[in-house]
Amino acid sequence: MRGESERFKKKVILSEEKMRYQKKNSLWKSVLRISLILFIIVFAYAFIRYNIIKGVGFQHVPLFIANKAVALFSVVLIALSYLLGPLARFFPRTFSSKLPLRKHLGLLGFSMAAIHGVMSMLLFTPAYYPKFFDSSGQLNLTGELSMLFGIAAFFIFALVALTSIPSIEKGMDEKDWIRIQRIGYLAFLFVLLHVLVMGIEGWLNPSAWPGGLLPISLVAFIIIALTLLLRIVVLFSGRRI
Numbered sequence: 001m002r003g004e005s006e007r008f009k010k011k012v013i014l015s016e017e018k019m020r021y022q023k024k025n026s027l028w029k030s031v032l033r034i035s036l037i038l039f040i041i042v043f044a045y046a047f048i049r050y051n052i053i054k055g056v057g058f059q060h061v062p063l064f065i066a067n068k069a070v071a072l073f074s075v076v077l078i079a080l081s082y083l084l085g086p087l088a089r090f091f092p093r094t095f096s097s098k099l100p101l102r103k104h105l106g107l108l109g110f111s112m113a114a115i116h117g118v119m120s121m122l123l124f125t126p127a128y129y130p131k132f133f134d135s136s137g138q139l140n141l142t143g144e145l146s147m148l149f150g151i152a153a154f155f156i157f158a159l160v161a162l163t164s165i166p167s168i169e170k171g172m173d174e175k176d177w178i179r180i181q182r183i184g185y186l187a188f189l190f191v192l193l194h195v196l197v198m199g200i201e202g203w204l205n206p207s208a209w210p211g212g213l214l215p216i217s218l219v220a221f222i223i224i225a226l227t228l229l230l231r232i233v234v235l236f237s238g239r240r241i
């Protein structure tokens with residue numbers, strides 16, 4: 001009798017573990033499905049703007065153009081991860097069930113930012129990015145400031161991502177954990193400055209935009225500004241997320 005009840009308990013534990021594993025797996029599957037569609041849209045935008053209309057050579061698709069798409073993709077994923085909370089508050093029926101996706105979207109967005117950092121470092125020469133360098137080949141103020149903001153953002157996001165690892169999250173006080181997660185907004189503000197400093201000159205000259213298409217840095221700026229604005233609205237409306 002005793003042996004049978006032990007076996008039954010083990011069976012229940014195993015099936016609970018299996019269910020948890022399947023649930024986690026299906027969350028990743030949903031995120032990867034949405035992400036694939038988003039990446040195709042973002043990549044197509046970069047390809048059309050820079051290769052087809054502006055005439056950048058196709059040999060630059062694998063790194064130079066892909067880097068622009070990866071950078072914007074990262075912004076879109078992180079923005080979605082931050083927007084789900086407020087959206088679930090305002091439209092609970094549609095978005096509440098999507099809340100568990102926040103962590104996956106955020107981690108994937110951070111991974112894309114890391115890839116963007118590596119790709120940028122490989123390309124970082126005056127020939128690819130003349131706007132960041134002066135005639136002596138040193139970084140100018142735009143280059144130094146913009147890179148400083150990018151690196152600051154990356155390090156803060158790394159901290160946020162690290163504390164999202166379940167074993168680290170478990171060992172932390174809940175209030176500290178929420179505090180660290182929230183400094184992600186500061187990192188997003190740094191990304192806003194990263195693209196503002198590098199892009200502002202081009203943004204103010206719409207007649208030079210290839211095919212009238214917005215620069216990728218401006219698209220990123222608008223997405224981040226809207227995300228941070230919604231956060232401020234939520235803060236002042238007294239709703240906690």
Ligand code: HEM
Pocket residue numbers: 064067068071072074075078113116117120121124129147150151153154157191194195198215216217218220
């Ligand atoms: C290690 C830190 C970082 C470095 C070294 C870096 C480097 C660069 C460089 C060189 C560019 C110019 C790309 C181009 O015009 O083709 C750029 C643009 C950009 N970066 Fe970063 N970045 C960093 C962090 C980030 C982070 C954390 C994000 C977002 C989460 C981000 C988002 C963007 C976006 C959206 C652009 C605009 C792309 C464009 O206009 O083409 N960057 N970054």
